[in-house]
Amino acid sequence: MTLWLTLAGMALVTFALRASFLVLPPGIDLPALFKRALRYVPAAVLTAIWAPEVLVQNEQLPAGVVAIAVAWRWRLTFATIIAGLAALHFFAWLL
Amino acid sequence: MLLAVIPFGVITGVAMVASGIPPLVAILMSVLVFAGASMVASAQLLASNAPVLLVVLTTVVINLRFMMYSASLRLHFANAPLRQRLAVAYLTADNVYALMLGRFAEHPDDPGKFQYFLGAGLVVWVVWQAAVLGGVLIGAGVPPAWRLEFAAPLAFIALSIPFMRERATLVAALAAAVAVLLFQALPLRLNIVVAALAGVAAGLLVGRKT
Numbered sequence: 001m002t003l004w005l006t007l008a009g010m011a012l013v014t015f016a017l018r019a020s021f022l023v024l025p026p027g028i029d030l031p032a033l034f035k036r037a038l039r040y041v042p043a044a045v046l047t048a049i050w051a052p053e054v055l056v057q058n059e060q061l062p063a064g065v066v067a068i069a070v071a072w073r074w075r076l077t078f079a080t081i082i083a084g085l086a087a088l089h090f091f092a093w094l095l
Numbered sequence: 096m097l098l099a100v101i102p103f104g105v106i107t108g109v110a111m112v113a114s115g116i117p118p119l120v121a122i123l124m125s126v127l128v129f130a131g132a133s134m135v136a137s138a139q140l141l142a143s144n145a146p147v148l149l150v151v152l153t154t155v156v157i158n159l160r161f162m163m164y165s166a167s168l169r170l171h172f173a174n175a176p177l178r179q180r181l182a183v184a185y186l187t188a189d190n191v192y193a194l195m196l197g198r199f200a201e202h203p204d205d206p207g208k209f210q211y212f213l214g215a216g217l218v219v220w221v222v223w224q225a226a227v228l229g230g231v232l233i234g235a236g237v238p239p240a241w242r243l244e245f246a247a248p249l250a251f252i253a254l255s256i257p258f259m260r261e262r263a264t265l266v267a268a269l270a271a272a273v274a275v276l277l278f279q280a281l282p283l284r285l286n287i288v289v290a291a292l293a294g295v296a297a298g299l300l301v302g303r304k305t
Contacts, residue, residue: 002147003120009151010137011127014158019184021165026173035166036302037295042160043264044271044294046189046255048287049132049157051272052279053248060245067249071256077099077190080253081246088245 059091100190100219101226103250106243107131108230114142118231125227129188129220133157135247136284145283153284156291164192171199171208179209186216188223189254263302270297 021030054064067084070076111121116138128134133154140150164187172180195212198205205211237243259265271294278286 003116003141005147006137006141006150007120007124007127009147010124010133010154013151013155014128014130014133014161015185017155017158017161018165018187019181020162021169022172022180022184023177024169030166033299037299038159038163038166039302040264040267040295040298041163041291043255043258043268044298045157045160045287045291046132046251046258047268048271048275048290048294049136050248050251050255051275051290052286053245054252055272055276063245064248064252067252068256071253075253075257077250077253081099081102081249084249084252085242085245088242092242 059088059095062091063088097218097222099250099253100222102243102246103131104223104226105230105233105237106247107134108227109233109235109237110135110230110244110247111138111227112231112234114138116141118234121231122224122228125224128154129185129223130154130158130161131223132247132251136287140283143283149283149285153287156288159291160189161187167196168192171195175209183209183212183216186212186220188216188219191216191219193254193257261302263298266301267294267298270294 050064054060054067063084066087067080070083071080074080107125108121111124111134112118116124124134136153136157137150140153165184168183168187172183175183191212194215198211199208255268259268271290274293275286275290278289281289
């Protein structure tokens with residue numbers, strides 16, 4: 001039961017967030033501060049998801065640095081994953 | 096871009112099954128929620144018996160970025176019929192959004208924006224669902240020595256970096272990273288909620304006021 005409630009809740013809020021601005025009638029707008037705040041959400045939330053897994057000691061940290069450099073320079077997700085995984089195994093072997 | 100969907104989808108499938116979600120429910124969740132990061136996070140929360148409300152709250156915080164995408168996509172689909180806007184909403188994913196933004200910047204007056212979005216979105220959707228299904232079927236079958244679980248944070252590194260091109264968004268990301276580590280002792284991954292608030296606050300303080 002808990003699982004079904006969770007599933008329904010997650011599906012509902014996720015679709016509501018995706019549809020939010022797209023279904024607003026043309027005239028209606030949201031407060032300026034709210035829209036300014038939204039600008040920082042992707043950078044903050046996406047970083048908060050990976051930081052605890054990467055900014056720890058051992059081989060994760062140097063592998064993360066390699067991945068960040070690859071992502072910064074080439075912006076290719078698959079290259080970032082491959083470079084990061086390769087670096088993880090290399091530094092695990094090295095350290 | 097498609098190539099990156101596969102490892103992340105497989106990991107999401109593996110993570111859901113590993114945390115005790117029945118395979119059929121995991122597949123249903125993938126179709127209904129269609130947001131990998133929040134699915135991995137809630138699988139971990141469910142495994143630790145977190146209350147439903149907290150799992151849903153965490154989903155809201157992790158998926159709040161879709162609201163920003165929605166605001167941005169509205170500029171391109173304001174005159175589209177409601178059914179098309181709902182389809183765009185459902186198919187909005189990080190990589191689809193990034194791809195569309197590049198395309199729409201090059202062709203701002205393209206009359207086929209919806210068709211283009213639908214095409215890219217459906218391809219990503221099919222590949223994603225197939226990858227999740229693969230992950231669910233493999234279950235715990237991936238050798239732990241491959242350390243494939245590290246592909247999830249790597250995918251998020253790749254997704255987050257393009258959002259840090261301005262000073263204020265970079266500061267927001269740094270503040271979120273510091274906060275998420277400082278508050279790691281909080282139970283039930285509440286540090287993500289704190290980090291999201293800290294990042295937005297830092298961005299608002301540093302960013303331009305317009």
